[in-house]
Amino acid sequence: MLLEALIPRCQLHYCAVDISSQMVDEALNTVADIDMEKTGIVAFLEDLPLLRQFWSQPAVLCLLGNNFCNYEPDYLLKTLHSQLECDDLFLFDCHLFPAPPESVSRKQVEQIYRSPLNVRFNIDPLVRRGLDPDNCAFYLELLPTETSLGRAYRTSKWLHILKDSTLSSGPDKISLAAGDTIGLGFTYKYTDSQVEGYLKHYGFHKIERFLSSDGNNLLLLACKQPA
Numbered sequence: 001m002l003l004e005a006l007i008p009r010c011q012l013h014y015c016a017v018d019i020s021s022q023m024v025d026e027a028l029n030t031v032a033d034i035d036m037e038k039t040g041i042v043a044f045l046e047d048l049p050l051l052r053q054f055w056s057q058p059a060v061l062c063l064l065g066n067n068f069c070n071y072e073p074d075y076l077l078k079t080l081h082s083q084l085e086c087d088d089l090f091l092f093d094c095h096l097f098p099a100p101p102e103s104v105s106r107k108q109v110e111q112i113y114r115s116p117l118n119v120r121f122n123i124d125p126l127v128r129r130g131l132d133p134d135n136c137a138f139y140l141e142l143l144p145t146e147t148s149l150g151r152a153y154r155t156s157k158w159l160h161i162l163k164d165s166t167l168s169s170g171p172d173k174i175s176l177a178a179g180d181t182i183g184l185g186f187t188y189k190y191t192d193s194q195v196e197g198y199l200k201h202y203g204f205h206k207i208e209r210f211l212s213s214d215g216n217n218l219l220l221l222a223c224k225q226p227a
């Protein structure tokens, strides 16, 4: 939608970046019908200083799909601030921490993340490589964490292996023993004011914000604070 809106206004070069080559292919397939220059790069966001050479200025750096919340905010915003120029834009979205009371909000988030569909989503890469879903248990907690902008919440997720299992990845075999624990990635849940506070703290200027009608999702367009 964004690309289609931008294409009549400017010449675009689309650059899809992900650590998963499958996701990069998916991104390129999605825009196959759009007439523009395209590049797919398998890389880490942490490679941003190297990735910059693949984009032309000005850039709109997009972190969408609640991706912003998958990184440590201080590291992420510091890195982005050092890599973006003043005429670049930064577009990202966030699923917000639900309105208080706090105990109810936490339960609400945990309920969603512990749903069978989400558990299946989390273990799927291992199941596709041979793990029997009944041989592991999924745990998730939403824990308070003190940040430079006050208390935020972050998921803590792990898998407990219940029975010795062997996974296959290409020619490799991976043995998991009963009792093993596999840590999984996290997601932060911020309040609306924390997200804006972080932007300001790290030298970004908010250009426009869009809040979903239920108040749960925030989309923000920002740029570097002019000097």
Ligand SMILES: C[S@@+](CC[C@H](N)C(=O)[O-])C[C@H]1O[C@@H](n2cnc3c(N)ncnc32)[C@H](O)[C@@H]1O
Pocket: 017, 018, 019, 020, 023, 043, 044, 045, 046, 063, 064, 065, 066, 067, 070
């Ligand atoms: C929350 S999903 C977002 C997916 C996509 N933006 C969407 O909206 O469908 C997170 C994506 O980030 C990728 N990823 C995880 N860690 C990464 C990293 N350090 N650098 C680049 N991509 C990463 C994952 O492979 C996954 O595709």
